[in-house]
Amino acid sequence: MNEPLLRELVPGVIGVLVRRGADFASAEDAVQEALVRALHVWPEDPPRDPKAWLVTAAWRRFVDATRSESARRDRELAVELEPGAGPVAGADDSLWLYFHCAHPALSPASAAALTLRAVAGLTTRQVAAAYLVPEATMAQRISRAKRTVAGRSLDEPGDLATVLRVLYLVFNEGYGGEVDLAAEAIRLTRQLAAAVDDPEVAGLLALMLLHHARRASRRGPDGRIVPLAEQDRSTWDTALVAEGVAILQAALARDRLGEYQAQAAIAALHCDAASAEETDWPQVVEWYDELLALTDSPVVRLNRAVAVGEASGPDAGLAALAQVDASLPRHAAAHAYLLERSGDLAAAADRYAEAARLAPSTAERDHLTRQAARVRQSLRG
Amino acid sequence: MKYLLLKHYRGAPTAPNDVPLDQWTEEEFATHVQYMADLSDRLRASGEFVEEHALLPRGTFVRSDGPGKPAVTDGPFAETKDLIAGWLMIDVDSEERALEVAAELSEAPGHGGRPIQEWLELRPVMTGSERPDW
Numbered sequence: 405m406n407e408p409l410l411r412e413l414v415p416g417v418i419g420v421l422v423r424r425g426a427d428f429a430s431a432e433d434a435v436q437e438a439l440v441r442a443l444h445v446w447p448e449d450p451p452r453d454p455k456a457w458l459v460t461a462a463w464r465r466f467v468d469a470t471r472s473e474s475a476r477r478d479r480e481l482a483v484e485l486e487p488g489a490g491p492v493a494g495a496d497d498s499l500w501l502y503f504h505c506a507h508p509a510l511s512p513a514s515a516a517a518l519t520l521r522a523v524a525g526l527t528t529r530q531v532a533a534a535y536l537v538p539e540a541t542m543a544q545r546i547s548r549a550k551r552t553v554a555g556r557s558l559d560e561p562g563d564l565a566t567v568l569r570v571l572y573l574v575f576n577e578g579y580g581g582e583v584d585l586a587a588e589a590i591r592l593t594r595q596l597a598a599a600v601d602d603p604e605v606a607g608l609l610a611l612m613l614l615h616h617a618r619r620a621s622r623r624g625p626d627g628r629i630v631p632l633a634e635q636d637r638s639t640w641d642t643a644l645v646a647e648g649v650a651i652l653q654a655a656l657a658r659d660r661l662g663e664y665q666a667q668a669a670i671a672a673l674h675c676d677a678a679s680a681e682e683t684d685w686p687q688v689v690e691w692y693d694e695l696l697a698l699t700d701s702p703v704v705r706l707n708r709a710v711a712v713g714e715a716s717g718p719d720a721g722l723a724a725l726a727q728v729d730a731s732l733p734r735h736a737a738a739h740a741y742l743l744e745r746s747g748d749l750a751a752a753a754d755r756y757a758e759a760a761r762l763a764p765s766t767a768e769r770d771h772l773t774r775q776a777a778r779v780r781q782s783l784r785g
Numbered sequence: 786m787k788y789l790l791l792k793h794y795r796g797a798p799t800a801p802n803d804v805p806l807d808q809w810t811e812e813e814f815a816t817h818v819q820y821m822a823d824l825s826d827r828l829r830a831s832g833e834f835v836e837e838h839a840l841l842p843r844g845t846f847v848r849s850d851g852p853g854k855p856a857v858t859d860g861p862f863a864e865t866k867d868l869i870a871g872w873l874m875i876d877v878d879s880e881e882r883a884l885e886v887a888a889e890l891s892e893a894p895g896h897g898g899r900p901i902q903e904w905l906e907l908r909p910v911m912t913g914s915e916r917p918d919w
Contacts, residue, residue, distance in 0.1 A: 538835065671918075765911050765916075
């Protein structure tokens with residue numbers, strides 16, 4: 405049985421149970437149990453209609469769980485089993501689930517965990533492995549998140565911006581345990597793009613595809629970071645690039661620019677260039693200006709300074725960087741990079757070493773340590 | 786974000802209520818142990834608990850003496866050396882929350898039933914986050 409294909413059915417099945425009157429938390433539990441059962445039974449005895457099988461199995465579990473509880477909580481359940489306001493149409497089943505799991509009342513980490521379990525259909529064990537925490541901890545995190553969003557009606561408008569932020573967060577988590585979270589985030593964003601017509605959803609999908617297309621080149625065989633200028637562009641997945649660019653162009657044509665479309669445009673300009681030198685840096689800077697107008701984010705300002713260094717020379721980049729808050733993560737790394745390009749190798753080596761001390765991850769620390777060593781070596785001639 | 790909370794046998798600044806364990810009453814000790822267990826349970830229930838371990842106070846410094854040569858040890862930790870007593874790893878939403886948990890751990894009751902206000906070392910754990918393209 406193809407597990408990812410099976411998981412595609414999860415949001416729809418939860419939706420059916422909720423429309424039949426189950427509360428979200430119990431429906432999600434029941435579907436999760438039916439899923440585990442399916443993985444067990446289907447290899448020997450494949451169903452004719454997988455979704456119907458899951459609905460039947462999950463509903464049965466929900467009713468059983470309700471009965472055993474109802475002995476204790478009859479009156480409460482009578483209230484809980486009042487059918488809630490159903491979603492507008494079948495295709496929206498998964499849509500309200502996205503909004504529900506990425507509710508603004510949840511912390512980003514909790515929303516990501518709940519989305520991975522309820523929308524992506526991962527098991528708690530898989531989510532725990534992806535985030536390197538014990539399964540019991542993740543189980544608690546997910547059930548608390550479910551309690552937080554319990555009882556929220558299904559027809560209140562969801563916050564699409566929050567959903568996109570959560571999906572992008574999952575995407576950037578990369579690869580954890582047995583599950584490729586980047587691929588999972590792409591799958592979920594595809595589903596969302598099919599269910600909701602919004603250029604920013606398309607923009608996020610394009611951004612993920614364009615980023616994912618270059619994944620193989622971003623790390624060396626030993627896991628080391630390979631900077632953009634040194635990436636082997638022949639390994640970029642041209643089919644993904646083409647798809648990402650097509651999705652982005654269709655979104656941009658609708659003239660409702662947002663931060664994900666702008667970021668995707670920058671990624672597309674990188675993918676367009678046969679080499680780092682051939683990148684249309686002036687246009688990259690223009691997109692960063694758009695992005696700044698949309699977000700006014702210090703991180704965008706930092707990345708823009710690096711792009712200015714490529715477009716107008718390192719001194720212009722350094723001038724732009726001087727306008728950026730120096731306490732920002734990766735400020736020292738950007739500073740070192742621009743100093744090296746400006747030819748001030750002694751200062752660059754010192755900044756690389758400082759950036760390595762401040763690096764948030766081991767891969768970055770090792771990368772910056774090597775940069776410092778390389779520049780110091782060239783100083784010694 | 787994961788943080789490591791380090792407890793020290795030795796090497797941290799002296800706590801306000803720093804009375805050696807052997808001078809506590811049995812009840813004070815039981816209260817202390819219960820407080821620690823309850824805190825861990827609360828962190829499990831909130832989905833923030835990752836791992837905790839206590840370390841024996843005995844230990845040695847070890848190094849290789851070159852390829853194919855047996856390891857060299859310099860015996861037990863000298864009285865001047867920093868000595869880790871154990872750790873608690875948490876996974877929380879913010880640095881503020883990490884500080885809150887550390888303060889709660891430091892509040893553990895000790896001699897006289899009063900908080901020890903032990904100094905704890907709070908260290909961020911490196912992540913695997915992706916860096917931007919440059």
